[in-house]
Amino acid sequence: xxxxxxxxxxxxxxxxxxxxxxxxxxxxxxxxxxxxxxxxxxxxxxxxxxxxxxxxxxxxxxxxxxxxxxxxxxxxxxxxxxxxxxxxxxxxxxxxxxxxxxxxxxxxxxxxxxxxxxxxxxxxxxxxxxxxxxxxxxxxxxxxxxxxxxxxxxxxxxxxxxxxxxxxxxxxxxxxxxxxxxxxxxxxxxxxxxxxxxxxxxxxxxxxxxxxxxxxxxxxxxxxxxxxxxxxxxxxxxxxxxxxxxxxx
Amino acid sequence: xxxxxxxxxxxxxxxxxxxxxxxxxxxxxxxxxxxxxxxxxxxxxxxxxxxxxxxxxxxxxxxxxxxxxxxxxxxxxxxxxxxxxxxxxxxxxxxxxxxxxxxxxxxxxxxxxxxxxxxxxxxxxxxxxxxxxxxxxxxxxxxxxxxxxxxxxxxxxxxxxxxxxxxxxxxxxxxxxxxxxxxxxxxxxxxxxxxxxxxxxxxxxxxxxxxxxxxxxxxxxxxxxxxxxxxxxxxxxxxxxxxxxxxxxxxxxxxxxxxxxxxxxxxxxxxxxxxxxxxxxxxxxxxxxxxxxxxxxxxxxxxxxxxxxxxxxxxxxxxxxxxxxxxxxxxxxxxxxxxxxxxxxxxxxxxxxxxxxxxxxxxxxxxxxxxxxxxxxxxxxxxxx
Numbered sequence: 173x174x175x176x177x178x179x180x181x182x183x184x185x186x187x188x189x190x191x192x193x194x195x196x197x198x199x200x201x202x203x204x205x206x207x208x209x210x211x212x213x214x215x216x217x218x219x220x221x222x223x224x225x226x227x228x229x230x231x232x233x234x235x236x237x238x239x240x241x242x243x244x245x246x247x248x249x250x251x252x253x254x255x256x257x258x259x260x261x262x263x264x265x266x267x268x269x270x271x272x273x274x275x276x277x278x279x280x281x282x283x284x285x286x287x288x289x290x291x292x293x294x295x296x297x298x299x300x301x302x303x304x305x306x307x308x309x310x311x312x313x314x315x316x317x318x319x320x321x322x323x324x325x326x327x328x329x330x331x332x333x334x335x336x337x338x339x340x341x342x343x344x345x346x347x348x349x350x351x352x353x354x355x356x357x358x359x360x361x362x363x364x365x366x367x368x369x370x371x372x373x374x375x376x377x378x379x380x381x382x383x384x385x386x387x388x389x390x391x392x393x394x395x396x397x398x399x400x401x402x403x404x405x406x407x408x409x410x411x412x413x414x415x416x417x418x419x420x421x
Numbered sequence: 422x423x424x425x426x427x428x429x430x431x432x433x434x435x436x437x438x439x440x441x442x443x444x445x446x447x448x449x450x451x452x453x454x455x456x457x458x459x460x461x462x463x464x465x466x467x468x469x470x471x472x473x474x475x476x477x478x479x480x481x482x483x484x485x486x487x488x489x490x491x492x493x494x495x496x497x498x499x500x501x502x503x504x505x506x507x508x509x510x511x512x513x514x515x516x517x518x519x520x521x522x523x524x525x526x527x528x529x530x531x532x533x534x535x536x537x538x539x540x541x542x543x544x545x546x547x548x549x550x551x552x553x554x555x556x557x558x559x560x561x562x563x564x565x566x567x568x569x570x571x572x573x574x575x576x577x578x579x580x581x582x583x584x585x586x587x588x589x590x591x592x593x594x595x596x597x598x599x600x601x602x603x604x605x606x607x608x609x610x611x612x613x614x615x616x617x618x619x620x621x622x623x624x625x626x627x628x629x630x631x632x633x634x635x636x637x638x639x640x641x642x643x644x645x646x647x648x649x650x651x652x653x654x655x656x657x658x659x660x661x662x663x664x665x666x667x668x669x670x671x672x673x674x675x676x677x678x679x680x681x682x683x684x685x686x687x688x689x690x691x692x693x694x695x696x697x698x699x700x701x702x703x704x705x706x707x708x709x710x711x712x713x714x715x716x717x718x719x720x721x722x723x724x725x726x727x728x729x730x731x732x733x734x735x736x737x738x739x740x741x742x743x744x745x746x747x748x749x750x751x752x753x754x755x756x757x758x759x760x761x762x763x764x765x766x767x768x769x770x771x772x773x774x775x776x777x778x779x780x781x782x783x784x785x786x787x788x789x790x791x792x793x794x795x796x797x798x799x800x801x802x803x804x805x806x
Binding site for chain 1: 428429433435474493
């Protein structure tokens with residue numbers, strides 16, 4: 173069984189991002205970049221499935237310029253077998269990424285596409301769902317547990333009302349939530365081994381996909397800064413305010 | 422010349438930083454307070470490869486360079502100085518066993534030492550022999566297929582908790598040429614451990630006097646040849662000095678980062694501390710000297726990796742400079758924190774206590790100056806640049 177894990181290079185979750193002075197984007201210069209945390213969870217889950225003898229190969233794929241090979245290497249150091257970089261200087265939106273991934277899925281023919289439910293830069297939460305629709309595969313999003321049972325994937329999903337378990341016929345798309353697992357550290361020997369694992373480079377042209385920009389960004393602004401709080405005199409007053417002003421209880 | 426870290430080195434540093442942030446830093450204050458030696462965390466570090474970074478690959482080590490090790494230890498030290506220092510001592514002792522041990526010793530000990538399942542201590546200093554290491558008196562007398570060891574070793578890091586002791590002993594006459602190195606199982610009959618010394622810092626590892634009373638070990642436990650011990654000890658110390666220097670720099674970086682954050686947040690006289698120029702200048706000097714110290718360590722590590730004829734001088738210079746700078750930076754960061762720097766709720770006082778000993782051990786900073794000056798004044802000295 174082959175597992176394809178799409179991953180994304182994003183600004184590190186510890187970094188405080190700043191908005192560019194011309195309000196066109198966030199300023200990413202000199203910032204630490206990392207593998208998106210949800211993607212890292214997807215890599216970890218795929219590697220665990222391989223270690224458990226369920227999967228035979230874990231392939232990671234990333235769409236971006238050459239710099240995203242750093243994150244592919246990280247995934248290889250965590251235990252993935254090989255990488256694919258879809259080389260582009262553009263910053264494709266979820267639909268374009270899903271179209272590119274669809275072509276990679278056609279080439280690789282994985283049993284499971286395991287990816288993060290969203291990335292912490294765009295927070296779109298769309299790519300997995302769009303890919304499932306394009307590829308005609310079942311989808312189990314926001315997974316907190318994944319079990320493979322023969323030709324079925326049992327996905328426990330985190331939904332507003334609690335947990336829902338769905339059974340998907342393979343091949344299927346599964347997107348990961350935070351509680352699926354706790355990713356391991358890349359050990360020094362595995363970092364050294366990762367160097368020898370192959371990364372192939374392809375392009376949107378080779379895959380026959382034109383990256384379209386269907387969304388126009390008008391302005392990027394910092395969130396409004398938090399205004400000063402109010403001191404309350406008693407618990408009764410706090411409860412009163414939560415009822416009448418905040419209206420949360 | 423390229424001063425950037427290689428991609429591998431960046432990834433090593435990243436793994437070390439994650440480990441330091443998640444497995445060391447959250448517990449360091451408690452380990453210090455309660456004098457806990459976190460062997461389980463050392464074993465976890467071993468699983469990631471941190472226990473035998475530069476030991477040869479044939480013996481289960483990673484065979485990485487001293488420069489790689491310095492980069493890794495620096496990140497770890499930012500999480501817990503004392504635990505990282507012990508890890509560096511273990512790395513040094515493991516490297517000695519792996520490099521000079523007989524096949525019997527390597528097969529018996531290296532699989533567990535390189536993975537951190539067992540730990541090693543390094544025993545050079547004696548109650549009467551500190552800076553003048555070549556005057557050590559602990560003896561090992563040949564008796565059939567055994568050596569019989571008698572004497573005492575002082576200030577032994579990890580003693581009582583570790584599994585193997587790399588002991589410098591006298592097998593021959595007076596002076597450095599009479600010294601040999603022997604691997605001694607820590608539970609051998611006749612070894613007595615003193616009380617855990619009460620120390621200013623480095624509380625996450627015990628330091629004890631170790632006494633040997635007719636301790637018998639097989640001749641196969643000799644590392645290298647008889648008489649090679651002192652040169653091994655000195656070779657070990659070249660790397661040990663780099664290691665301890667990185668522990669100072671890594672800790673000082675954590676102190677500097679904390680001080681910088683504090684200056685941006687703490688308000689006095691209606692403005693953040695960061696707006697007071699006197700403190701800005703202090704911060705600027707701390708950062709400047711820390712960069713100098715870090716680069717000097719990396720230069721010395723590089724010279725050691727290249728087996729440069731003057732490597733010992735560079736290692737001594739780096740150790741002297743980086744441990745002095747590290748202490749000063751920790752002291753000044755504490756000062757910026759004011760009263761909050763002095764209380765245990767914040768890590769500043771621990772940083773300050775932990776790095777102080779780095780100016781003393783692995784050869785005092787005075788001995789570093791002796792090493793540097795003696796070589797500079799020697800006609801045979803190569804170019805020091």
